[in-house]
Amino acid sequence: MVRTLEQRRFPVKKLVLLASKRSAGQTTTFNGKTVTIEELTPASFAGVDIALFSAGGSVSKEYCPIAAAAGATVIDNSSAWRMDPDVPLVVPEVNMEHAANRPKGIIANPNCSTIQMMVALKPLHDAARIKHIVVSTYQATSGKGHAAVTELEEQTQAKLSGKDYPPKVFPSPIAFNVVCDWKAGDMDYSEEEWKMVHETRKILGDQSILVSPTTVRVPVVNGHSEAVYVSFHRPLHAAEAKDLLRNAEGVELTDGPYAPGKHPQPIDAAGKDAVYVGRVRDDIGVPGTIHLFVVADNLRKGAALNAVQIAERL
Numbered sequence: 584m585v586r587t588l589e590q591r592r593f594p595v596k597k598l599v600l601l602a603s604k605r606s607a608g609q610t611t612t613f614n615g616k617t618v619t620i621e622e623l624t625p626a627s628f629a630g631v632d633i634a635l636f637s638a639g640g641s642v643s644k645e646y647c648p649i650a651a652a653a654g655a656t657v658i659d660n661s662s663a664w665r666m667d668p669d670v671p672l673v674v675p676e677v678n679m680e681h682a683a684n685r686p687k688g689i690i691a692n693p694n695c696s697t698i699q700m701m702v703a704l705k706p707l708h709d710a711a712r713i714k715h716i717v718v719s720t721y722q723a724t725s726g727k728g729h730a731a732v733t734e735l736e737e738q739t740q741a742k743l744s745g746k747d748y749p750p751k752v753f754p755s756p757i758a759f760n761v762v763c764d765w766k767a768g769d770m771d772y773s774e775e776e777w778k779m780v781h782e783t784r785k786i787l788g789d790q791s792i793l794v795s796p797t798t799v800r801v802p803v804v805n806g807h808s809e810a811v812y813v814s815f816h817r818p819l820h821a822a823e824a825k826d827l828l829r830n831a832e833g834v835e836l837t838d839g840p841y842a843p844g845k846h847p848q849p850i851d852a853a854g855k856d857a858v859y860v861g862r863v864r865d866d867i868g869v870p871g872t873i874h875l876f877v878v879a880d881n882l883r884k885g886a887a888l889n890a891v892q893i894a895e896r897l
């Protein structure tokens with residue numbers, strides 16, 4: 584988040600960096616200057632205009648209202664406030680107008696998988712109104728934090744050396760494997776899958792949209808991929824969808840006939856800001872419905888960048 588503010592030359596008069604007691608006193612740099620990290624306390628927000636939170640749900644639950652009461656506009660990365668009816672859930676390219684109505688002074692940043700799908704689908708929704716989305720994700724380990732990336736790297740090395748490396752972050756080995764999201768939600772869907780259902784409906788402002796998700800972790804360091812199938816209230820064909828996506832804000836369309844290796848890939852999206860959309864094609868069996876392959880950097884567009892973009896537009 585700090586690097587994103589720097590790279591986008593966000594107009595910062597003063598940057599206050601807060602963390603737990605564990606990190607207080609450590610330093611980092613911002614725009615070439617040293618900044619000392621302070622411990623988060625209820626008094627931390629005096630004089631703060633915009634507060635970007637990314638310290639987990641329990642910290643956000645407690646401290647976002649304190650920051651808002653001190654006069655800051657809060658943009659929260661955790662899932663703590665996303666489904667609160669008094670908190671707008673915002674993807675700037677999709678529903679920035681929702682941010683104007685924030686009775687609690689808090690704006691929520693959606694889940695990473697939902698953000699990139701919304702950027703890709705909004706132009707199509709505007710044209711033909713989405714009826715049903717069937718989505719399968721191929722999510723990177725970085726979405727589960729630094730420890731998850733370390734586990735992938737160390738476990739891969741261990742396996743190649745014939746050594747044992749029991750899983751810690753993941754419920755089963757992530758090296759040379761794929762792992763379905765394991766935090767259980769209702770009806771045998773995972774919590775991550777339910778986030779895609781509820782957040783899609785809230786962001787697009789349409790509770791009738793059907794979303795059928797399967798969320799899966801793959802041995803990728805960074806960059807989420809999604810295979811998305813969509814049907815609409817009127818037929819929409821791949822040619823029209825490509826025309827709509829070619830000029831869509833935040834989207835990079837990979838056009839042209841399918842060529843091996845020429846589709847959006849996490850290895851290319853990592854470190855970039857765009858949502859990459861490719862393999863836009865008509866369904867074989869159901870005319871007027873389409874498939875897309877959607878890839879983005881989950882740490883940038885799926886988290887830090889989206890939060891900073893909200894702040895930029897505010």
Ligand SMILES: NC(=O)c1ccc[n+]([C@@H]2O[C@H](COP(=O)([O-])OP(=O)(O)OC[C@H]3O[C@@H](n4cnc5c(N)ncnc54)[C@H](OP(=O)(O)O)[C@@H]3O)[C@@H](O)[C@H]2O)c1
Pocket residue numbers: 601602603604605606607623637638639640642659660661662692693694695726727728729881885886887
């Ligand atoms: N789409 C999205 O918006 C998106 C994407 C990814 C993650 N997230 C969410 O972002 C949050 C952080 O994830 P992450 O992967 O960045 O975690 P992380 O790497 O573990 O970072 C957590 C940060 O929060 C600080 N922190 C933890 N407990 C604290 C406390 N009691 N008081 C003050 N600061 C505290 C930590 O400081 P210390 O080093 O001092 O502990 C650290 O700087 C999670 O809620 C996650 O779900 C959102």
